[in-house]
Amino acid sequence: MTQAITVEESRELDDKTINKIGIPSLVLMERAGLKIYENMLDNKDLDLSNVLILAGTGNNGGDGLVVARLLATHGYQVSILTVGNPDHASEDHLAQARICNYYQIPKVFMNADFNKFTTLVDALFGSGLSRNVGGDFATVIDKANASTAKIHAIDIPSGLNGDTGEVMGTAIKATSTSTVAYPKVGMLKDQAKPYTGKIYVDDIGIYRGNAFENE
Ligand SMILES: NC(=O)C1=CN([C@@H]2O[C@H](COP(=O)(O)OP(=O)(O)OC[C@H]3O[C@@H](n4cnc5c(N)ncnc54)[C@H](O)[C@@H]3O)[C@@H](O)[C@H]2O)[C@@H](O)CC1
Numbered sequence: 001m002t003q004a005i006t007v008e009e010s011r012e013l014d015d016k017t018i019n020k021i022g023i024p025s026l027v028l029m030e031r032a033g034l035k036i037y038e039n040m041l042d043n044k045d046l047d048l049s050n051v052l053i054l055a056g057t058g059n060n061g062g063d064g065l066v067v068a069r070l071l072a073t074h075g076y077q078v079s080i081l082t083v084g085n086p087d088h089a090s091e092d093h094l095a096q097a098r099i100c101n102y103y104q105i106p107k108v109f110m111n112a113d114f115n116k117f118t119t120l121v122d123a124l125f126g127s128g129l130s131r132n133v134g135g136d137f138a139t140v141i142d143k144a145n146a147s148t149a150k151i152h153a154i155d156i157p158s159g160l161n162g163d164t165g166e167v168m169g170t171a172i173k174a175t176s177t178s179t180v181a182y183p184k185v186g187m188l189k190d191q192a193k194p195y196t197g198k199i200y201v202d203d204i205g206i207y208r209g210n211a212f213e214n215e
């Protein structure tokens, strides 16, 4: 597996790629979503006949909404549960939500029966997780773990500390995880294995170091 980075490094690399190198964030999100979708098709442990996207209102959720759209446009049955305050949604999340609305991807709410779904996509938190998980987020994570569905996590299983591999209150136990750009150091610790499952590392155009860099 390629080198691992800290969560802070991952946020710095995202920022540099977008604001210094100039690759638009929605381009990175599209590339991430496409790779994640392909990882899900690749993983034969996942049954994609009825998928639910668990989307937070940040960019991790935005990645999840790209996956929702790719599944829908390729004929898969997919629904979205958005968790968190929509008034605090990131710009890119809102852009993806408008696209999902265009495609009329069905929405479900907190009372949804997760056992109806064959695969859940964990897009609640990625590198933005900054405190212990509680409230609706904890409810959804615990319900997802207790369900019969398999879980595919985006970037970092939600609730797992990407630096230490510790659980912050509660955390998603995924069958597989698509991590963006580089794995985060905490995900490679032994204690993280039951949470990450099989790890896919997705190259989306974010690189540590650059031979052409003049600094
Ligand atoms: N444009 C970019 O920078 C890219 C971001 N990507 C994705 O975006 C993710 C990072 O997105 P964000 O920075 O929007 O952050 P997240 O989507 O990880 O988290 C969203 C927000 O949740 C809030 N939050 C943190 N801990 C919480 C808690 N315990 N309870 C409730 N709310 C909490 C924070 O305010 C945080 O900003 C990455 O993990 C990756 O999946 C990828 O699309 C690649 C490009």
Ligand SMILES: [K+]
Binding pocket: 060, 122, 123, 124, 125, 126, 153, 154, 155, 156, 157, 158
């Ligand atoms: K996640």
